[in-house]
Amino acid sequence: MRKSHHSVILLGFGNIGRELARLLDRKASILKDSYGITYSVTGIATARHGMAIDPEGIDVQTALTLVETGKSLDELSRFPIHSSLDFIHRSRGDVLFENSPVNHLTGQPALDHVRTALESGMHVCTANKGAVVYGYHELRRIANVKNRKFRFESTVMDGAPIFSLFRENLPALQLDAFKGVLNSTTNLILTRMESGDSFEDAVRFTQEIGLAETDPAADVDGWDAAIKVAALITVLMDTPFTPQQVQRKGIRKISQEMVCKAKEDGKRYKLVCSAKRLGESISAQVAPELVSASSVLYHVEGSTSIVEFETDVLGKLSIVETDPGPSTTAYGLLADFINVVIHP
Amino acid sequence: MRKSHHSVILLGFGNIGRELARLLDRKASILKDSYGITYSVTGIATARHGMAIDPEGIDVQTALTLVETGKSLDELSRFPIHSSLDFIHRSRGDVLFENSPVNHLTGQPALDHVRTALESGMHVCTANKGAVVYGYHELRRIANVKNRKFRFESTVMDGAPIFSLFRENLPALQLDAFKGVLNSTTNLILTRMESGDSFEDAVRFTQEIGLAETDPAADVDGWDAAIKVAALITVLMDTPFTPQQVQRKGIRKISQEMVCKAKEDGKRYKLVCSAKRLGESISAQVAPELVSASSVLYHVEGSTSIVEFETDVLGKLSIVETDPGPSTTAYGLLADFINVVIHP
Numbered sequence: 001m002r003k004s005h006h007s008v009i010l011l012g013f014g015n016i017g018r019e020l021a022r023l024l025d026r027k028a029s030i031l032k033d034s035y036g037i038t039y040s041v042t043g044i045a046t047a048r049h050g051m052a053i054d055p056e057g058i059d060v061q062t063a064l065t066l067v068e069t070g071k072s073l074d075e076l077s078r079f080p081i082h083s084s085l086d087f088i089h090r091s092r093g094d095v096l097f098e099n100s101p102v103n104h105l106t107g108q109p110a111l112d113h114v115r116t117a118l119e120s121g122m123h124v125c126t127a128n129k130g131a132v133v134y135g136y137h138e139l140r141r142i143a144n145v146k147n148r149k150f151r152f153e154s155t156v157m158d159g160a161p162i163f164s165l166f167r168e169n170l171p172a173l174q175l176d177a178f179k180g181v182l183n184s185t186t187n188l189i190l191t192r193m194e195s196g197d198s199f200e201d202a203v204r205f206t207q208e209i210g211l212a213e214t215d216p217a218a219d220v221d222g223w224d225a226a227i228k229v230a231a232l233i234t235v236l237m238d239t240p241f242t243p244q245q246v247q248r249k250g251i252r253k254i255s256q257e258m259v260c261k262a263k264e265d266g267k268r269y270k271l272v273c274s275a276k277r278l279g280e281s282i283s284a285q286v287a288p289e290l291v292s293a294s295s296v297l298y299h300v301e302g303s304t305s306i307v308e309f310e311t312d313v314l315g316k317l318s319i320v321e322t323d324p325g326p327s328t329t330a331y332g333l334l335a336d337f338i339n340v341v342i343h344p
Numbered sequence: 345m346r347k348s349h350h351s352v353i354l355l356g357f358g359n360i361g362r363e364l365a366r367l368l369d370r371k372a373s374i375l376k377d378s379y380g381i382t383y384s385v386t387g388i389a390t391a392r393h394g395m396a397i398d399p400e401g402i403d404v405q406t407a408l409t410l411v412e413t414g415k416s417l418d419e420l421s422r423f424p425i426h427s428s429l430d431f432i433h434r435s436r437g438d439v440l441f442e443n444s445p446v447n448h449l450t451g452q453p454a455l456d457h458v459r460t461a462l463e464s465g466m467h468v469c470t471a472n473k474g475a476v477v478y479g480y481h482e483l484r485r486i487a488n489v490k491n492r493k494f495r496f497e498s499t500v501m502d503g504a505p506i507f508s509l510f511r512e513n514l515p516a517l518q519l520d521a522f523k524g525v526l527n528s529t530t531n532l533i534l535t536r537m538e539s540g541d542s543f544e545d546a547v548r549f550t551q552e553i554g555l556a557e558t559d560p561a562a563d564v565d566g567w568d569a570a571i572k573v574a575a576l577i578t579v580l581m582d583t584p585f586t587p588q589q590v591q592r593k594g595i596r597k598i599s600q601e602m603v604c605k606a607k608e609d610g611k612r613y614k615l616v617c618s619a620k621r622l623g624e625s626i627s628a629q630v631a632p633e634l635v636s637a638s639s640v641l642y643h644v645e646g647s648t649s650i651v652e653f654e655t656d657v658l659g660k661l662s663i664v665e666t667d668p669g670p671s672t673t674a675y676g677l678l679a680d681f682i683n684v685v686i687h688p
Contacts, residue, residue: 023657027516030516031516034515034516035515035516158658158659159657159658160658160661161509161513161514164512164513165505165509165513168508168512168513168683169505169508169509169512169513169679169683170505170679171378171379171679171682171683171686172371172374172375172378172379172678172679172682173675173679293637294643296643296664296666299638299640299643304659308664308666313367313503313669313671313672313675314502314503314504314665314668314669314672314675315648315665315666315667315668315669315672316664316665316666316667317504317663317664317665317666318662318663318664318665318666319661319662319663319664320640320652320660320661320662320663320664321658321659321660321661321662322640322652322659322660322661322662323659323660324658324659325657325658325659327657328657328658328659331517331657331658334516335513335514335515335516335517338515338516339512339513339515342515
């Protein structure tokens with residue numbers, strides 16, 4: 001077993017970034033014993049809680065405590081840092097974990113972060129869909145030139161293997177179409193409405209448990225689902241595709257009455273994502289659909305997600321992620337990290 | 345792209361072996377253009393239709409026609425061959441595709457075939473569960489010493505990625521338990537019984553469509569399911585496990601009346617496979633279970649199969665293969681072949 005040590009930097013230290021820091025720590029001995037991997041966190045950058053770089057290694061527990069008690073990371077830094085790009089340049093890390101908030105319309109600033117890190121010779125692992133949808137082909141090119149890797153397993157269905165599945169396990173196969181339920185928040189809202197919640201109450205519930213943002217538009221208007229569809233098409237069908245190209249309809253027009261009527265008829269509304277090849281072009285939709293009990297989508301409850309792939313040689317192949325936990329997205333980033341450094 | 349040429353030999357030229365030969369041919373240009381892989385079939389061995397070795401390459405179309413019209417392959421051989429082991433030794437192939445019939449109790453003769461080929465310096469790809477269950481740890485050791493690969497993706501759920509998923513995509517993760525419907529024949533029998541078939545008629549139907557063997561015991565008594573459970577435990581939980589160690593109950597005691605009564609109650613019988621860690625040991629079962637509509641297993645129809653994994657960091661992760669076609673198992677072998685030769 002080849003031994004390797006890596007300086008990792010975390011840009012974004014919200015729920016995902018912090019969960020990743022905890023998971024890296026929890027898995028430190030298996031990383032070392034099974035993969036020969038050791039690491040130190042040498043940089044952490046946040047939007048509202050300061051930034052720190054320490055080439056000797058930052059004490060992650062202290063950083064977690066500072067941020068979770070509303071304090072700044074600045075005091076942990078060996079020198080002042082002026083911006084997120086300055087953070088990347090001066091960190092001299094080996095691997096960037098990019099987990100800044102997603103911008104559905106431009107992919108920024110994640111796109112600049114990833115580009116800068118790759119150009120500086122870092123591997124990049126991200127859960128940010130924007131960077132994939134608005135930069136995949138360019139970023140892949142830069143990564144190839146620099147002999148680095150750009151990985152993003154956690155962008156769709158948390159840590160469930162989707163992109164790595166097609167990259168590693170399904171060679172010489174053509175993806176013809178896919179269909180799925182990819183947005184947990186709307187799925188949980190629709191499930192709650194079946195139990196009698198109004199749309200507003202259901203939205204509030206998803207906000208209270210930390211699933212939906214303060215502005216639920218990205219979820220209920222279908223943007224999050226559309227950007228996931230665009231990411232799948234861009235990478236798995238190797239065709240640049242933006243969320244704006246996805247025919248998108250959200251769930252605002254689905255009333256509680258409609259949901260109850262559907263339930264009486266043995267049916268359910270689901271926000272269904274789908275795409276298929278039509279000759280040289282690709283057609284993609286996000287829209288509420290009335291599905292019956294014979295559909296596999298009918299049984300996707302709460303925050304569970306599913307995608308069903310149609311290919312030229314396998315029968316339909318589906319991946320289902322049931323009740324993802326807080327470490328699920330972090331695990332996708334960890335898996336990317338391990339695969340990047342053990343297959344140099 | 346590194347270019348490579350490979351002599352491949354096929355031991356077993358039944359449904360799977362022949363389908364693989366066709367799929368290799370169908371995918372020849374993508375193998376060459378996307379992976380730099382060219383190949384020639386230099387040996388084909390069958391139990392009842394002779395054997396042939398030709399270092400210059402066998403015309404596969406001719407071989408298919410000979411076997412499918414009940415003739416012998418011997419006429420295509422450059423020299424007489426005395427046995428399957430003689431075939432392996434003298435073929436001087438680079439890659440063996442081992443697809444001889446499964447022996448649930450000993451794994452032979454597949455085990456000897458795989459061992460001999462690895463010791464002779466060949467990579468081996470197989471759809472034969474026996475070799476995995478009775479030889480995995482030994483064969484992996486030989487493969488490591490010889491710097492060759494032993495791959496067997498098609499042994500469970502045809503070509504759906506299961507073993508490669510844990511090997512490539514899910515590092516540093518512990519599998520705690522799994523549950524699934526892994527035998528298509530019994531699932532189709534139970535589905536037919538729900539539509540009014542007697543057990544005997546349903547069995548006959550699965551034989552007529554070529555799914556079940558003339559002696560349906562391996563399926564209806566749960567041996568096929570048990571050997572798949574044993575293979576998953578052996579490899580994914582890294583613990584040698586035989587089908588005899590699986591608590592096994594088949595479907596012979598499920599009467600048409602029981603199936604209809606269950607249907608009235610909104611339930612279905614499924615032959616459920618399951619395993620879980622209990623401290624240092626592993627407990628495994630194959631048995632008919634009455635499942636309700638809220639279970640994902642309820643909705644597995646006909647020849648569809650499913651497995652749900654429980655791990656320490658992901659939520660439950662399920663893989664569903666819906667309506668596998670004839671090329672599905674062959675595709676698993678092809679994917680193994682590509683991955684073996686592009687990652688030397």
